[in-house]
Amino acid sequence: MQISCLIVDDEPYAVELLEAYVRQVPYLTLAGKCYNVVEALEHLSHSPADLLLLDINMPQLTGMQLAAILPPTRRIIFTTAYSEYAVESYNRNALDYLLKPITFERFLQAVEKYPRIEEEVPEPPLFIKSGKTIVKISFPEVTYIEGARDYVTIHTLTEKHIVYKRMKDLEDSLGPGFFRIHHSYIIQMRHVVKIEDNHVHMPGQRIPITDKYRASFLEYIRQSML
Incomplete structure (x- = not known):
């Protein structure tokens, strides 16, 4: 199963690093790169992505604000330099929360959670x-x-x-x-x-x-x- 990834980050170096990581994982494809939330919303309106690699602190609108308006089924991995958003990120049903600088090993651990979660059997009511x-x-x-x-x-x-x-x-x-x-x-x-x-x-x-x-x-x- 191929997982399409959209990178959303206002730091060009962070975008380049995540793009390089995505290209190293056989089951990941790059859906696009956005440098702010407005660009991400426009991109998602015509080109859906399976997984968002989403920075939190960005100008105008934050990654948390974007996550709040997306459908709860949207899969998100938060990427940030700040640890204080960890609890809130899991309240947004994030797959994982990556602290910068992000190593490839830690990135791989995060994206590997995607297929495991998709295969979970729903809890009975x-x-x-x-x-x-x-x-x-x-x-x-x-x-x-x-x-x-x-x-x-x-x-x-x-x-x-x-x-x-x-x-x-x-x-x-x-x-x-x-x-x-x-x-x-x-x-x-x-x-x-x-x-x-x-x-x-x-x-x-x-x-x-x-x-x-x-x-x-x-x-x-x-x-x-x-």
Whole structure:
């Protein structure tokens, strides 16, 4: 399978380096080179690319702003000299996050994630009983779960559902990507906006990290950082 790549970076040297790397990988083809977000949008309007090699800090519009308006199915590898955007990049469903200067070995590790992700089997939906109704929920849409004494509230991107089930029982049925950071909260890592002052910012909610879960959670984050 050939993967077409669009390079978006305002630094000519960075573009030349990535182009050289693309040409060294047999299953990659170069779809084009753009030096700002406006050029990239124009290019994508008539020549779709499978994979964007996207810089973050660019004049006028940033790579993060471009990622925010592209379809969520668009595959992106961020390339930047700044590490502080790592958490936000994964919230944009990035395949990887490459810190400049980028070695060929690190570039190859990133692009090799593309076929592996495409071959993943989708997670089965979660069926819950909310009141008298059985509701189907897609795991990727769950942002966080809030527990009370005898029930939990499952928050998704668009709605919430109350389920009469203990937090521990529900936790055992969750797949990878969910992390407990508080006695009353389980979050899904893909929806983390940022981590600040012992709180995790989720869409529409700021959740504290308690002492019991802090060490394991921060270790998980440390292992995911570049």
